[in-house]
Amino acid sequence: MLHTIKSQKDTLVYVFDTVKETASDIKEMKIRGAGRIARAGASAMRDFAENYQCGSLEECRKDLDTAKDILLGSRPTAVSLWNGIHACIRDVESAPSRKEAMDSVIRNAGSFIEMSSNAVELIAKIGAKRVREGDTILTHCNSSAALGVIKEAHAQGRDIKVYATESRPWRQGLLTVKELSEAGIDVTLIIDGAVRSVMKKVDNVFVGADTVASNGALVNKIGTSQLALAADEARVSFNVCTETYKFSPMTMFGDMVTIEERDCGEVADEGVLPKNVKIYNPVFDSTPAKYIDTIITELGIMSPGSVYDVMVRQLGEGIFRAREGK
Numbered sequence: 001m002l003h004t005i006k007s008q009k010d011t012l013v014y015v016f017d018t019v020k021e022t023a024s025d026i027k028e029m030k031i032r033g034a035g036r037i038a039r040a041g042a043s044a045m046r047d048f049a050e051n052y053q054c055g056s057l058e059e060c061r062k063d064l065d066t067a068k069d070i071l072l073g074s075r076p077t078a079v080s081l082w083n084g085i086h087a088c089i090r091d092v093e094s095a096p097s098r099k100e101a102m103d104s105v106i107r108n109a110g111s112f113i114e115m116s117s118n119a120v121e122l123i124a125k126i127g128a129k130r131v132r133e134g135d136t137i138l139t140h141c142n143s144s145a146a147l148g149v150i151k152e153a154h155a156q157g158r159d160i161k162v163y164a165t166e167s168r169p170w171r172q173g174l175l176t177v178k179e180l181s182e183a184g185i186d187v188t189l190i191i192d193g194a195v196r197s198v199m200k201k202v203d204n205v206f207v208g209a210d211t212v213a214s215n216g217a218l219v220n221k222i223g224t225s226q227l228a229l230a231a232d233e234a235r236v237s238f239n240v241c242t243e244t245y246k247f248s249p250m251t252m253f254g255d256m257v258t259i260e261e262r263d264c265g266e267v268a269d270e271g272v273l274p275k276n277v278k279i280y281n282p283v284f285d286s287t288p289a290k291y292i293d294t295i296i297t298e299l300g301i302m303s304p305g306s307v308y309d310v311m312v313r314q315l316g317e318g319i320f321r322a323r324e325g326k
Helices: 002-027 034-051 057-072 079-089 098-128 144-155 173-182 192-201 224-234 249-253 304-325
Strands: 136-139 161-165 186-190 204-207 218-221 237-241 284-287 294-297 300-302
Touching: 002 034, 002 057, 034 057, 034 079, 034 098, 034 144, 057 079, 057 098, 079 098, 079 249, 098 144, 098 237, 098 294, 098 300, 136 144, 136 192, 144 173, 144 204, 144 237, 161 173, 161 192, 173 186, 186 192, 192 224, 204 218, 204 224, 218 224, 224 237, 224 284, 249 304, 294 304, 300 304
Parallel strands: 136 161, 136 204, 161 186, 204 237, 237 294
Antiparallel strands: 218 284, 294 300
């Protein structure tokens, strides 16, 4: 009996360690991009359920809730992570046994991962239709959905050029130009401050999304709003490429999207600046819906004003109940 208890405790430590490892990778930016983050969270919940061997149904629900909180704490602004994890646990409360609860997590996680992966491909095919022969495109940060559109347009034979921002301070733009270059696309890396200078050469802007609010506003990598303002000034189409699971149900209830601020050491090493100088290092900014021309999703192209209706139809009542418990 003692051996069994020890074994169960060891198992519990193991399953939580794997969850904490994923949460750490998300927080430390080893896993980047809202879609990848959501799938990593869902995968962690699936791994937790597959290896969990402890306790009663009540204890199982409590431990799942703890795992959920650990993962959500790694990136509080990522609604894709929130939606992905809640998609995994949506049937746990109604499950009659521990086994059925964990089986539902495994099943739902697999469905979410497959759905989200296919969504990027659908967005690419739909969004590529917005790209014309000879277009010059500007993109920001490292969005799977936005890059999918660009690469699909190139694969269909259109001759295009791309400007990609460096995306300080983590310089995700280096990943973007590497990926586009390997696909054979003519790509130029620019510093973030050059956006307005190159916008006069641009035909289309494609960016990803971290969160889309119920009013159609976009929360995305810091600097996105500057692209939108420059595009509006230059009369350039500004397009958001996003999966619908990044639509935020919390904003329907008046919750504000938290803009995460990261460690100042990402911007400057300690001792470089005078001690009385402060550093502000937000991860995201907010772009008002009025600066967004289209939102390209796996369901098709829509206006920012359509987000609320799509959110209600796609997410259903269950996720709004889940929101009440956060």
